[in-house]
Amino acid sequence: MWRDGGFEDDIGGGRFGQDTTGLSGFAGAAKVGCMNKDATVTPRRKGKAMNLGEVRAFIEALARANPSPESELDYHDAFTLLVAVVLSAQATDAGVNKATARLFAVADTPAAMAALGAEGIAPHIRTIGLWQGKAKNVAALSQTVLDQHEGQVPHDRTALEALPGVGRKTANVVLNVAFGEATMAVDTHVFRLGNRTGLAPGATVRTVENGLVKRIPADLLREAHHLLILHGRYVCKARKAECWRCVAAEWCKFPDKTLAPQGKPPKPG
Numbered sequence: 443m444w445r446d447g448g449f450e451d452d453i454g455g456g457r458f459g460q461d462t463t464g465l466s467g468f469a470g471a472a473k474v475g476c477m478n479k480d481a482t483v484t485p486r487r488k489g490k491a492m493n494l495g496e497v498r499a500f501i502e503a504l505a506r507a508n509p510s511p512e513s514e515l516d517y518h519d520a521f522t523l524l525v526a527v528v529l530s531a532q533a534t535d536a537g538v539n540k541a542t543a544r545l546f547a548v549a550d551t552p553a554a555m556a557a558l559g560a561e562g563i564a565p566h567i568r569t570i571g572l573w574q575g576k577a578k579n580v581a582a583l584s585q586t587v588l589d590q591h592e593g594q595v596p597h598d599r600t601a602l603e604a605l606p607g608v609g610r611k612t613a614n615v616v617l618n619v620a621f622g623e624a625t626m627a628v629d630t631h632v633f634r635l636g637n638r639t640g641l642a643p644g645a646t647v648r649t650v651e652n653g654l655v656k657r658i659p660a661d662l663l664r665e666a667h668h669l670l671i672l673h674g675r676y677v678c679k680a681r682k683a684e685c686w687r688c689v690a691a692e693w694c695k696f697p698d699k700t701l702a703p704q705g706k707p708p709k710p711g
């Protein structure tokens with residue numbers, strides 16, 4: 443499932459929101475050495491930049507541990523993916539799936555969604571954050587897809603970003619997941635990992651995105667998008683990285699790697 447919600451850029455804010463991005467199927471842990479016991483991790487602690495060989499090795503280690511990451515957002519085509527991602531800003535994926543289960547049961551095409559309108563969409567999504575604005579955006583983007591793109595989600599960044607409620611991050615998700623492009627959607631997890639690990643340090647979302655796209659080998663880039671989100675969600679967590687079970691620790695530049703909590707032996711990889 444795609445858990446989004448890392449930034450508000452798609453709904454107009456441009457800052458970090460709820461830390462909910464994630465995908466299913468993550469597996470991957472390993473013992474690591476040279477760690478500081480129970481070191482407290484903050485997003486401001488950075489590792490120096492990896493070299494390109496280390497970047498490849500880091501991503502390949504994640505890929506070996508999780509060869510088939512799958513989106514956990516419920517969708518069945520590009521349009522329902524687009525709607526789900528737009529709804530996922532500052533909402534959990536479980537919450538989005540509950541809402542879209544109701545919403546897609548009555549409307550899962552641009553025509554049906556546009557006919558439903560914001561007032562008709564709103565009751566189905568009231569359980570997720572920012573539902574009023576999202577209802578308006580989903581209705582408006584559906585109408586735009588109908589009017590300007592013959593009812594098809596456009597396979598084009600500029601056209602996607604012109605849709606109501608769709609910013610660069612959502613466009614990157616749709617281009618990657620629906621159209622198979624090697625894009626890098628930088629949410630809160632990816633931003634943190636880019637800096638913490640030394641994969642692509644940068645002060646802004648765009649700097650980290652550009653750095654990752656430039657530094658990750660092309661053959662790994664599309665997959666890396668999913669792998670980094672998973673790793674940030676389940677291992678390299680915001681409040682405390684679980685370095686003792688990280689399969690990529692050998693190449694990570696984070697200076698404050700953590701040991702397993704006392705009494706809890708490291709989980710095998």
Ligand code: SF4
Pocket residue numbers: 638639677678679683684685686688689690691692694695696699700
């Ligand atoms: S969990 Fe892995 S990637 Fe994250 S800081 Fe620890 S060693 Fe580095």
